[in-house]
Amino acid sequence: MSEDDAIAKAQAAAPDDRIVAAAWLLPRGFDESMFLGDAIGGGASKGAAGGIAGAIAGEMLAKHHDQHVMQASSGSKEKMPQNALVGVSETTIYCWAERLDGLHRAAGRELFAYPRAQATVTVHARVGVRTFEVVDSASGAKWEFESPRLDGHLGPVMAALGLDH
Numbered sequence: 001m002s003e004d005d006a007i008a009k010a011q012a013a014a015p016d017d018r019i020v021a022a023a024w025l026l027p028r029g030f031d032e033s034m035f036l037g038d039a040i041g042g043g044a045s046k047g048a049a050g051g052i053a054g055a056i057a058g059e060m061l062a063k064h065h066d067q068h069v070m071q072a073s074s075g076s077k078e079k080m081p082q083n084a085l086v087g088v089s090e091t092t093i094y095c096w097a098e099r100l101d102g103l104h105r106a107a108g109r110e111l112f113a114y115p116r117a118q119a120t121v122t123v124h125a126r127v128g129v130r131t132f133e134v135v136d137s138a139s140g141a142k143w144e145f146e147s148p149r150l151d152g153h154l155g156p157v158m159a160a161l162g163l164d165h
Contacts, residue, residue, distance in 0.1 A: 003153050010087030013096050013107035021160035022087040023153040024098070024105065025132060025145035027080045084111065084145060086132070088160040093119050093134060095143065112136065112143065116161075123154070123163050130154050 003022070010022035081097035085107050088094070092113055099108030114136045124131045129146040132154060136142075147154035158164070 003156050006085060006153060007087070009105065009107050010085055010094065010096070013085070013110070014087060014089070014092075014094055014113075017089040017092060017094075019087045019089055019094075021156040022085060023147060023157045025084050025086055025147050025154070027082065027084075027145060080143075081108075081111070086134075086145070086157060088116075088157055091116055093121070093161075095134070112141070114138075121161055121163065123158055125149070132157075 006022040006024055007019050010019045083098035083105070085096045085098065085105070086094065087096075087107075093116055094113045095111040096107035097109050097111055099106045112134070114134065118137045120135045120137065122133045122135075124133075126146075126149075128150075129148055130152065132145045132147060134143045134145075
């Protein structure tokens with residue numbers, strides 16, 4: 001999915017603000033779970049059956065992120081979504097859970113909208129992914145995501161936030 005499309009979807013979800021960058025992100029640890037699942041599947045058997053077993057095992061390991069409970073901007077408790085759209089404006093960092101609109105992704109329920117002045121964002125480079133953490137200083141809520149280093153769309157979000165690539 002192109003960065004322009006992610007921006008358009010974030011803009012539709014925040015019509016009263018101007019979104020300058022957006023990216024689809026996964027919960028932190030998703031890539032590692034898929035890697036472990038692939039290793040399990042490869043060890044279980046060779047060929048297509050091993051690949052299928054690995055994909056299923058990886059999905060099962062990655063599903064544990066659905067149990068992470070985070071505090072939303074409204075103060076309500078939210079489960080970490082399997083996919084999230086993060087959008088950045090000049091003043092605010094937004095995040096929405098993924099909603100499927102037919103076969104296409106869309107911004108679903110809002111998970112947070114933090115003023116940039118009260119949010120601390122850190123990015124850590126790992127071997128195959130970048131981890132993206134947002135901490136709200138007012139509530140202490142911490143949201144952890146990841147994006148593939150290759151074919152990921154985190155670069156424009158990092159640039160909009162003034163973070164090093």
